[in-house]
Amino acid sequence: MLTLAWRNLWRNHRRTVIMLAAITVGVWAMIFMTALMRGMVDDMLHNGIRNLPGEVQIHNRAYRDDPSINNSIPAPDKNLLKALQSDTVKAWTQRVRVPAVISSERDSRGVTLLGVEPQSEVKIGFSLDSISEGRFLSDNNDDGLVIGARLAERLETRLGKRVVIMSQDPKNNIAERGFRIIGIYKAKLASLEERYVYTGLETVQTLLKMKNRVSEIAITGEDYRNVSSWYPAIEKAAGKNMQTLPWYQIDTYLSSMLKMMDGFVLVWIIVVFLALSFGLVNTLVMAVFERVHEIGLMQALGMRPSMILYQILLESLLLLIIGLLAGNVLAIGTVIPLQDGIDISAVAEGMEMMGSSSILYPALKLNDMLLANTVVIFLGVLTSILPAWRAARFDPVEALGKE
Amino acid sequence: MTAIVCKDLCKTFQQGDEIITGLENVSITIEEGDFVCLSGPSGSGKTTLLNAMGGLDTPDSGQILIGNTRLDQLGKGALADMRLNKIGFVFQSYNLIPVLTARENVEFVMQVRGVPAKERASRSFKILKEVGLQGMENRRPAQLSGGQQQRVAVARAIVGHPALVLADEPTANLDTLSSSQLMELFVELNHHHNITFVIATHDVRVMRYAKRLIKMQDGKIISDDTQEQINTRDK
Structure with missing residues (x-):
């Protein structure tokens, strides 16, 4: 049956090659475009999660409604520390995160003051390469300030200058102090450079009279998509008094974007397939139409209608498999050379508005490839059923009479 | 032993507004090892009878029995199984599958039957x-060549040891030499393997090989003679 299907496929070389080319290009378009879109969304999500930051955060239960200093939490206890040291946790850190006002001698701005543990902050995602001038914080007591390049520009200040940070302590008293700018960082998104300023955790705790309390504990795993598999253990260890939330519950915009992307990928694959299916059905209808006599002969020789159906579907399946193989190879072959990123700085501002950066890194995901292949095989066989079913219903005497 | 029995077969065809009689109360019994020729002019009902006997077409009324099985009562799938296991076909225009080799064409029926490679x-x-x-x-x-292709078709028809081989104008596209070689092959297979042949033909040279000659006209059997009866009558 396989031999017969294979040889029938190559009876009309030109038609088969054209159809294979169409399937190959279609599959390539599915996978390549999905990789580009996935890369863009991955970037947006990574940036989004970096803004949070952390894939899972532990807060005071009231913190999300009122992210003030009063809604802080204690440092992790033994139980939580044990959970945070499990294999599923890639890195974790604790921060004080409060709204503040930064003033230079020229201007003032509202910012988010982050009191961080420098070592664990780097592990969780702060890139030292993003420091464009000066240095990052050295320890929890570091009283230097790291600000974004755009903020420095707005405040008309620079590295080594002093600025004043003003916030409120738990008793709603003004807490302020002068900081020297020890580092300036550049972020993928300019808006982040304006928002976040960093100093040592204990420096902020002292300034705001918080003792050992923090605003949040942030945790990351190996893959932001797999958070649901490990965050319940953290939640349990954190206890009921604290609120443990994964990134998709903290930022519902990001999670709906991911869901929308998954839906869009499926729609895109189906749309491309629909365009392909016309060619596929046409090829099979022609192949059946040209072989009416032969199909009648096979029936006369004792082939059951179900076997005729199977035979035609097998031809379709072979065509699809070859097209899929070629399409996959072509897609992998075009994505791999682009792994270092595609410069789309010409439209960078527009991309930034969407939360994406100016370099697009195509993300070739096994799941996306499997989805494209499954859709093509499943719908391909499904659309082939009609011509195959018609062939199986031929009357052998009439079919034998046709040349 | 009886190879096939046909009782009161009737078949009509609609051609436009006209109803054409294909078979009219045709009854024949063919014994195992028989070598039968169906003769008659075009439109006499030879092919219609052959198609009915082979389960390719169903009669409007009447019975066809192979062993204890009534062909006229079988569904499409069961008829296909019957053709696969009990009947061999040889057609006028060779009818080989062009993308398969001679061997693969012969193996085709066995492969459908599930015979090991x-x-x-x-x-x-x-x-x-x-x-x-x-x-x-x-x-x-x-x-x-045409003759060789028809031999492949014969090989395909007999390789599954069918109870009955039905041949529709098997020599129509062959030259004289190939025709006589093919008929000698049929006779040899009939003689050595006791294969029952029913051959529809209007070629007089083919009829000479028959043990039994059935003449048809307008869907009816008008004579059913053994070769001896014909020879006696001719003398």
Whole structure:
């Protein structure tokens, strides 16, 4: 049956090659475009999660409604520390995160003051390469300030200058102090450079009279998509008094974007397939139409209608498999050379508005490839059923009479 | 033993507004090992009878029995199984599958039956040798002459040891020499393997090989004689 299907496929070389080319290009378009879109969304999500930051955060239960200093939490206890040291946790850190006002001698701005543990902050995602001038914080007591390049520009200040940070302590008293700018960082998104300023955790705790309390504990795993598999253990260890939330519950915009992307990928694959299916059905209808006599002969020789159906579907399946193989190879072959990123700085501002950066890194995901292949095989066989079913219903005497 | 029994077969066809009689109360019994020729002019009902006997077409009324099985009552799938296991066909225009080699064409029926590959190969080589096509097993139909193609078709028809081989004008597209060689092959197979042949033809040279000659006209059997009866009558 396989031999017969294979040889029938190559009876009309030109038609088969054209159809294979169409399937190959279609599959390539599915996978390549999905990789580009996935890369863009991955970037947006990574940036989004970096803004949070952390894939899972532990807060005071009231913190999300009122992210003030009063809604802080204690440092992790033994139980939580044990959970945070499990294999599923890639890195974790604790921060004080409060709204503040930064003033230079020229201007003032509202910012988010982050009191961080420098070592664990780097592990969780702060890139030292993003420091464009000066240095990052050295320890929890570091009283230097790291600000974004755009903020420095707005405040008309620079590295080594002093600025004043003003916030409120738990008793709603003004807490302020002068900081020297020890580092300036550049972020993928300019808006982040304006928002976040960093100093040592204990420096902020002292300034705001918080003792050992923090605003949040942030945790990351190996893959932001797999958070649901490990965050319940953290939640349990954190206890009921604290609120443990994964990134998709903290930022519902990001999670709906991911869901929308998954839906869009499926729609895109189906749309491309629909365009392909016309060619596929046409090829099979022609192949059946040209072989009416032969199909009648096979029936006369004792082939059951179900076997005729199977035979035609097998031809379709072979065509699809070859097209899929070629399409996959072509897609992998075009994505791999682009792994270092595609410069789309010409439209960078527009991309930034969407939360994406100016370099697009195509993300070739096994799941996306499997989805494209499954859709093509499943719908391909499904659309082939009609011509195959018609062939199986031929009357052998009439079919034998046709040349 | 009886190979096939047809009782009161009737079949009509609609052609536009006209109703054409294909078969009218046709009854015949063919014994195992028989060598029967159906003769008659075009439109006499030979092919219609052959198609009905082979389960390719169903009669409007009447019965067809192969062993204890009534063909006229079987569904499409069961008829296909009956053709696969009990009946061999040889058609006028060779009717080989063009993308398969001679051997693969012969093996086709066995493959559909689910015969293991080794056995298929050994049986197809043996049968192709028997029909005089040794060394041509791997040729495709386009690389064979008309006579050779018809021999492949015969090999395919008999390789599954059918109870009955139905041949519709098997020599119509062959030259005189190939025709007589094919008929001698049929006679040999009938003689040595006791295969029952029913051949529809209007070729007088083919009729001479028949043990029994059934003449048809307008869908009816008008005579049913043994070769001896014909010879006696001719004298």
